[in-house]
Amino acid sequence: MSERSVYILLTRTSSVLSRLIHRMTRAAYTHAALVMDEDFEEIYSFTRRDPRYILPAGLAREDLRRGLYRARKDPPCRVYRLRLTEEEYGRIRARVQAMYARRERYGYNFLGVAANYFGYRYTAPRRYFCSEFVATMVREGGHETAMVPARMRPMDFAAMPELEQVYQGSVSGLRRRVAARRAKKDVIWGKAETLPPRKKKRGK
Numbered sequence: 001m002s003e004r005s006v007y008i009l010l011t012r013t014s015s016v017l018s019r020l021i022h023r024m025t026r027a028a029y030t031h032a033a034l035v036m037d038e039d040f041e042e043i044y045s046f047t048r049r050d051p052r053y054i055l056p057a058g059l060a061r062e063d064l065r066r067g068l069y070r071a072r073k074d075p076p077c078r079v080y081r082l083r084l085t086e087e088e089y090g091r092i093r094a095r096v097q098a099m100y101a102r103r104e105r106y107g108y109n110f111l112g113v114a115a116n117y118f119g120y121r122y123t124a125p126r127r128y129f130c131s132e133f134v135a136t137m138v139r140e141g142g143h144e145t146a147m148v149p150a151r152m153r154p155m156d157f158a159a160m161p162e163l164e165q166v167y168q169g170s171v172s173g174l175r176r177r178v179a180a181r182r183a184k185k186d187v188i189w190g191k192a193e194t195l196p197p198r199k200k201k202r203g204k
């Protein structure tokens with residue numbers, strides 16, 4: 001039986017919401033996205049639709065080379081791989097594509113974020129926040145999550161035994177890793193690697 005993979009990308013950007021969540025929770029990562037391909041060209045999440053503005057927010061396709069991922073401060077990130085059968089992968093892809101085709105109907109679950117912070121859950125039709133969406137798609141593939149989707153926070157994915165950490169470092173380092181993978185034409189994900197910290201420039 002052939003095997004496929006999806007990836008869960010955790011980041012902490014410099015956006016207002018990300019900084020607020022980080023300040024309130026002290027979590028290392030504040031945003032989660034679902035990656036459908038090895039080249040990281042198909043990245044989906046519930047976030048701002050235009051990187052320049054907080055609103056409108058909803059289902060969007062993200063790009064490692066643009067928007068908040070290219071912010072002045074290089075965001076830290078972590079990548080997990082979820083191995084799937086062809087059938088499981090097909091179910092997730094079909095659901096994501098169906099939602100994205102009607103993305104105008106989907107909005108951001110701001111009340112769900114607030115409820116999540118206080119230990120509750122709030123759901124609404126066609127409304128998700130980032131980790132709620134990713135957890136919902138993981139369950140679509142037949143895999144359980146640490147908690148119900150509306151209670152999931154980005155860092156909760158680390159508690160899932162089915163997930164394999166394949167990268168930890170900066171977003172710019174991830175872009176280099178993906179570019180190297182494309183050049184070699186094979187999958188280079190293996191054991192988790194942490195890039196060494198960049199040397200700080202000495203003041204004059």
